[in-house]
Amino acid sequence: MTLLSIEGLGISFGGLKAVNDVSFTVKPGEIVSVIGPNGAGKTTLFNMISGVYRPGMGKVVLNGEDVTAMSPHLLARRGMCRTFQNLQVFQSMTVLENTIAGYHLQESGHVLSDLLNLPASRRRAKAAEAGARELLKRVGLERAAEREAGSLSYGSLKRLEIARAMALKPKVLLLDEPAAGCNAVETEEIDHLIAEIAASGVAILLVEHDMKMVMRISNHIVVLDHGEKIAEGDPASVSRNPAVIAAYLGAENAAG
Numbered sequence: 001m002t003l004l005s006i007e008g009l010g011i012s013f014g015g016l017k018a019v020n021d022v023s024f025t026v027k028p029g030e031i032v033s034v035i036g037p038n039g040a041g042k043t044t045l046f047n048m049i050s051g052v053y054r055p056g057m058g059k060v061v062l063n064g065e066d067v068t069a070m071s072p073h074l075l076a077r078r079g080m081c082r083t084f085q086n087l088q089v090f091q092s093m094t095v096l097e098n099t100i101a102g103y104h105l106q107e108s109g110h111v112l113s114d115l116l117n118l119p120a121s122r123r124r125a126k127a128a129e130a131g132a133r134e135l136l137k138r139v140g141l142e143r144a145a146e147r148e149a150g151s152l153s154y155g156s157l158k159r160l161e162i163a164r165a166m167a168l169k170p171k172v173l174l175l176d177e178p179a180a181g182c183n184a185v186e187t188e189e190i191d192h193l194i195a196e197i198a199a200s201g202v203a204i205l206l207v208e209h210d211m212k213m214v215m216r217i218s219n220h221i222v223v224l225d226h227g228e229k230i231a232e233g234d235p236a237s238v239s240r241n242p243a244v245i246a247a248y249l250g251a252e253n254a255a256g
């Protein structure tokens with residue numbers, strides 16, 4: 001069963017086709033990665049899928065519903081959440097407070113009862129805290145709950161960001177470079193976390209530069225070059241695909 005369907009997505013900036021006619025699907029529990037050389041269009045594609053950019057062409061279909069260009073907030077309510085390449089955690093809040101903030105993104109319409117501190121709002125706050133502690137356990141940060149987020153290692157911050165997105169109980173989780181800036185040990189911890197989240201039935205869509213990680217954890221890989229999808233398949237077939245090898249070598253030669 002397809003959960004997320006990307007159908008012919010494209011966008012141009014000025015005359016440049018940053019992404020052109022890209023299609024693929026993601027199933028529950030599957031880890032799909034989007035790779036490609038610098039400037040291939042990965043971030044732009046992610047931004048279209050997650051409602052940050054309005055596509056010039058094509059559709060994003062989530063659970064059978066056309067959600068193209070829907071705001072990130074509405075997408076989250078329908079079960080699609082994302083993390084960002086640059087960490088979006090609140091550095092001066094505790095790890096627990098940051099995770100609880102994830103829960104509040106989900107809610108609206110409770111402002112008055114929260115201001116008046118009514119019983120229902122106290123119940124919600126308690127439930128959010130219990131849920132947040134549970135999530136922190138899942139990402140291995142339960143013992144850091146009361147620490148200021150700013151004092152965490154980079155790898156822990158990345159895991160905190162995943163915990164915060166998980167507070168929204170996503171069916172699809174979009175991860176933008178979850179291992180960027182992490183050392184080998186931290187990357188492996190994030191590997192395990194992503195695999196565990198996928199095993200629980202969440203569909204994962206990943207943009208990541210760490211090729212070893214991509215090859216280790218992906219079920220399916222979509223390769224972009226100059227905005228076009230040039231290949232897709234399992235890690236083994238993609239890594240020996242001549243078009244993929246040429247794209248990466250071409251990018252290396254251009255850089256060198």
Ligand SMILES: Nc1ncnc2c1ncn2[C@@H]1O[C@H](COP(=O)(O)OP(=O)(O)OP(=O)(O)O)[C@@H](O)[C@H]1O
Binds near residue numbers: 036037040042
């Ligand atoms: N807002 C924008 N306005 C104009 N051009 C843009 C914009 N965003 C991206 N581009 C261009 O679109 C192309 C694709 O960029 P994008 O950042 O999506 O690539 P990428 O694969 O994510 O690259 P990287 O691996 O370096 O992050 C590039 O040529 C880039 O310069």
